[in-house]
Amino acid sequence: LISKIGLIGCGTVGSGLLELLEKRADYIAGKYGVSFRLLFTTDAAKGTAFSKDGLNPRALLEILEKGGSIDASPKNTPNDLASLLEEAKPDIICEAAPTNYKTGEPGMGIITATLARGVNVVTCSKGALALDMAGLKGLAASKGVSLRFESSVMSGTPLISLVRGPMAGCEISKAEGILNGTTNFILTKMESGMDYSEALAEATRLGYAEADPTGDVEGFDAAVKVCILSAEFFGTPMRLEDVRRTGITGVTSEDIKRAAAGGGRIKLIAGVKKEGDSVTGYVSPETVGLDNPLASAPGATNAINITTDNLGVVTITGPGAGKMETAQGLLSDMLNVARGQL
């Protein structure tokens, strides 16, 4: 089975996907019977490459590593999305552009235009999903195509597709856990003796935190994921401002020590729960006991407790961030679209 794909956005995550497409092609073909053919890749800053015969991921990576433009195609190569979709007729668009929580762009425009043309979409763009998952899912359904977004929450650690497939038949009443790697890294460093500002500096130095860390440390990133989970698990749209939100900037070393003395750990807990017809979302630092699986998720690890009717609590723990980890989430979605999975 050959699956024709287009990649939009070749920053960190997009490059990770190109690496997987190159290094894991034989494994994927052997194990899943799927060969991905990359027809185009386009990036707002780095240009557009297009080939009907398929692009070579390694050649693209070499250009990207040198910081060059991938715009190496003939003059008449289409470089707007509509023309690319028209010319390439891809089976799947993989959308990995940076995301804006307020506008949902550029993901919103890209995903909408792609679904509208009847093309499957795999995306990690939190912003668009948090803003209007119902609209995007409705569009996908009306066109009979898939919209998948495993890597939008907990990077490639399965959560969305875990609940859709392997947990089918379970009704979820609550899902709460550690959904932001940066703050969990900072809190873990504080347990080993750093104060908040030292731990934040370390997170910035290692690339976990951005120059402006507000989105992570004030809990916005976790809250966006709560909006996604509310829409996905309960079919209930939730606006970012409706998530009760406290970040970690007020957590002190004394708080960390007090929690440890009581046999616990402070974690930034993000969750969504349904009680009757009411769905609420929340993000706040909480002390969790060591018997809670969330306690044993260190550093950039994420973990979530999923409370169900038939299985009690199921917990999944795994990476919450990272180039290859997020790319793996896109890859699993692409494989599942190619294989006709829900």
Added chain:
Amino acid sequence: LISKIGLIGCGTVGSGLLELLEKRADYIAGKYGVSFRLLFTTDAAKGTAFSKDGLNPRALLEILEKGGSIDASPKNTPNDLASLLEEAKPDIICEAAPTNYKTGEPGMGIITATLARGVNVVTCSKGALALDMAGLKGLAASKGVSLRFESSVMSGTPLISLVRGPMAGCEISKAEGILNGTTNFILTKMESGMDYSEALAEATRLGYAEADPTGDVEGFDAAVKVCILSAEFFGTPMRLEDVRRTGITGVTSEDIKRAAAGGGRIKLIAGVKKEGDSVTGYVSPETVGLDNPLASAPGATNAINITTDNLGVVTITGPGAGKMETAQGLLSDMLNVARGQL
């Protein structure tokens, strides 16, 4: 979508499935668009009930709760499997008969006969799967039908289908964890001060351990699951006697205290790993640190660390036993067969 099913075995797990089919029918129809119609149920000890219009799960449960025979059908009702398959033409057979690790029966015969007739099979029978998964999968493939067995390991906590679908693209090198609820219950009780024999007595009293606890406490049950995982994850058949196996009968209260003093917990760790072309399986009591997610799985909870290329270690924690939990594993498999999932 109406999916016609036959249930083989209505002991504890089979009754649990009947409960789910009754109580969750509306939820399942609404959420997944699937209505299961139970055409027959047959049990070696309790007889056979068959109706082309569909049996009422509640009525069956009432008979079973009173310990009665379900053999309430007209005289000419077929009661052997071949006739039932011929008459009922089910889409899915759900096989929940007791399992024998040495012979694989009665599961082996039931599963083989059903697949051979081109009917999908959902089963929790560890014995047959551990003995010849390759043969059974080959038969299913040759007939173009599904063979699913989520609840054979960790009851309904997703593992098999988690790796097949949501983790597609990941290559697994190792999977190890707590795969037997009874021994984990005993070890947890020993942490709270009981000695081994007291904890075993408590496990027996509460129904976690059988009258003859050998299968659990000597690690046979965990080893059977290791055989299943070797075949499923690595395509490598493994015989029960090839699993390096130590049970928990030699674990003393002193061992438990020594582990706790060192900041750890003793768990019966069952695993399978691939190094080069070599796949090895093992079951033995080991001390795990509190930073290992396996440490925070108490009582009958199971947990497994799945080591992969693209995601590092992913851990799933959830119930490892139980009537409704195992039934939920069968239900998710049935829903995924009905929806054409892999």
